[in-house]
Amino acid sequence: MEMESHLNAVQPLLTDLYQISMAYAYWKSGKNQEEATFDLFFRKNPFGGEYTLFAGLEDCLKFIENYKFHTSDVDYLRKTMPAYMEKEFFDFMLTIDMNDVKIYAIPEGSVVFPHTPLLRVEGPILKAQLIETTLLTLVNYASLVATNAVRFRAATGQNKIFHEFGLRRAQGPDGGLSASKYSYIGGFNGTSNVLAGKLYGIPIRGTHAHAYVSSYRSLDELKFRDLPDRISSEIHPFSQLCVTYLDKVCSTLGSSALQTHKGELAAFISYAIAFPSDFLALVDTYDVLKSGLPNFLAVALALHECNYKAIGLRLDSGDLAYLSSKVRLIFIKIAQNFNLPYIEHLNIVASNDINEDTLNSLENQGHSIDTFGIGTHLVTCQKQPALGCVYKLVELDSEPRIKLSQDIEKVTIPGRKNLYRFFNGNGEALCDFMTHIDEPAPKAGERILCRHPFGETKRANVTPTSVRCMYTLYWANGRIQETLPTWEEVRTYALGQIETLRKDHRRNLNPTPYKVAVSNRLYEYLHQLWMRSIPIGEIS
């Protein structure tokens, strides 16, 4: 992925202070070189779903590759942290790099599930700890918004187009950039965010706003009225053609040309003169059916006479199911009356605060929308605005570590682990399977006992047709170990990944949980550890 990065804020100081406090305490107590393993994982799929799309890995690797405290960072820490701290620690900070850290990860764009490590970070505890916050920041939102994008798309038929329009409602500038980038990976087709287009090569989309329409009040305000023919270059009296066609359209529709707003018509005419091959008009500034639609059709027909084809229109308010269906019927009528079949299929774009529930409801009601512009609810992930990724110490000095909790689901799975995915003969994912690092890899065609990590009685034998090892060593010896895919490749891979999931895991309403299992050996290992770690209570 050879793209200029704009995430200048991704630097070692973009972290929680306690990481630096702990680094000092590890250093001060002589523990800093102890070899640690941390797992980065989440405990619950977002949005009430049963899958998550993993994203943010490339950003993590770039961060690790460039990890270096600058003098000004360390100067800031020297003057901000307690004065009694040893000076040598700050000198040491300037020498820290990630050359003796290893990162195993699941490929970016993979479908992933709760409790399975997405990243396994191995290295001296001081270093592996220092990078916690930044890794979480880079994975959490990227995976969340990519998953949200997949779900928006899943709520409609596969032939619909989705554009991300959320920049103005994101958490500031880079929030907007991350949203554009990762909703693209989740299957969106384009973005309105021009900088995202420049930085990441994402297709950019957009036409005009209501302000453009209200900037005209009458046809008198048009300074230019002609349009050269696309083929012959002959000059057409374009505004006059539009006025003529407006009468024809209105008489076909049985409506009155007097009801249409002439400022809106002027705006459409001037916009069409600027973009004759890309005319897509926003039609709800005054009244969609009485004004916007006839004005749009008049301009579209006039464009046709000049050998251009209009693209379509955008609805940004009102009852989108009703309006889009009504607009399509009128398109059909005009296509027939003017003998221009393509008019029937002009693009209907809808925007206006659309969320996943709106999409589901539109699908149930029936609609004629081709393209959705999704802003606020895509980028803010309204239904669940954060994915709860955590980063937990699971091994130190070759010994497993546990964080206990009253809540069994919050207990960590100790030790270094491997992760496999089992598939059936149709290439569908059957379940994920975690093993202790020392266990042999499970083999295709073998009958394998899969156990629920927490529930003693929940177990099943699985005979996978194929087995995939989920981890790749991405970072070791101070360099990225794999050629990273382009964004387009990640996007294509991600969309293929979703297809490996059975439909009942993917559906938005009451999906079937996908199973994440552990091997029998890992089950015994972790339950013994838990029993040993929890003191027996005293009742007195």
Place this chain on the structure above:
Amino acid sequence: MEMESHLNAVQPLLTDLYQISMAYAYWKSGKNQEEATFDLFFRKNPFGGEYTLFAGLEDCLKFIENYKFHTSDVDYLRKTMPAYMEKEFFDFMLTIDMNDVKIYAIPEGSVVFPHTPLLRVEGPILKAQLIETTLLTLVNYASLVATNAVRFRAATGQNKIFHEFGLRRAQGPDGGLSASKYSYIGGFNGTSNVLAGKLYGIPIRGTHAHAYVSSYRSLDELKFRDLPDRISSEIHPFSQLCVTYLDKVCSTLGSSALQTHKGELAAFISYAIAFPSDFLALVDTYDVLKSGLPNFLAVALALHECNYKAIGLRLDSGDLAYLSSKVRLIFIKIAQNFNLPYIEHLNIVASNDINEDTLNSLENQGHSIDTFGIGTHLVTCQKQPALGCVYKLVELDSEPRIKLSQDIEKVTIPGRKNLYRFFNGNGEALCDFMTHIDEPAPKAGERILCRHPFGETKRANVTPTSVRCMYTLYWANGRIQETLPTWEEVRTYALGQIETLRKDHRRNLNPTPYKVAVSNRLYEYLHQLWMRSIPIGEIS
């Protein structure tokens, strides 16, 4: 505000494509120099409240000051936008600056209300339109998270301390930075985000995580066990002191030292050796009351013997009301038994997914928490993850412009307007008052007719004790016109602003709406415009 800015993404290309399409259409149709006025405002206060804290102005002004398309930006647009566009337009883009644009705004940190313009942007329509998206991006989230911070603080007594811990759950790196910066303006006391500390001078806070505790399994692992006395520098056998005090603490509490986790004690000891004057321990890795608290108290008492004072402890799970009250009672008991009164007042910090409702519920139940660490729900603004700021054309070529809508609340208030705030003799805000730009300013002591902008019958006479003109000209003639306040000054101003609001407007449950009124002249003006713009329907 003399601080290094890290918002490198804030550049002209950080915008929606349609702004550039419209710029071309304005340019192509000879309209680009027409003088426009745009209002930036929102229609509804967030979080079910009745006020909003306005933030993001400095970022807007910096963006305007540095507005310049780079050659690579324009090259990107040339190859991405339709090939038939005139080349001269792209050359023209390279010359665009904001020198003939004026920006009037309400000061950053002001309390603001729906429908009142926060920014009034005047200038050639092409330029004033181009900056829409970026201004919205910069104001929307900044104001939202600042308002959220105010509300979190308002949910508890005034003497509590609030820290922002949300970096890992923000919308990527700059989402995290914006969250830290603007929750500080909203009254938070510090952040865990070290980069925010460096860039914006915000106090940084944090101690250690669960991983630090689970990195020790027994006292044998301690490599260093001594601590020099703070005053005499005499070496104390610190770990031994801690073990001795653990027995004393347990016998005071009638519990068993066997029940405490010795790895946790070792972690606390090593952390205290690193930070003897700043000891604040996370006590819920194993069991707060049986293990974390006795271990913490043992170390705190041992520190006391070495002439240091512990700071306190942090709770990150469980029933925070119950645990904090229980911990305080035990602090009191230990303070009495060991005759160390300050132990009673050690700081109790609470974190763990706290939202506004949690705070309200804690207040109702009673608790002993001194300091709150708020992450996810502060930065994601869970209750309402976006503020719906919009940017609407209200005047062009000295003529008012309107965007109509079926929904009366979505109609824009046309024309250039001024905004005043009326106060009573106690300095409390009475209402906001919008006038047409040509009207004389309302005067203190005069009886003024205030009308609801939409409801014909809603009106009242107000005699303000003082009147404040809300707008300042911040940008004109190519430079920032005012010396901008420091962040500390904005924060102090903001907290004072909140105090000018009556308590019933501020309360979190069913607050009284604050009134935004228009002058009688503005009322007549806008209703005449609406009547003229909406065609009379035909019933047939």
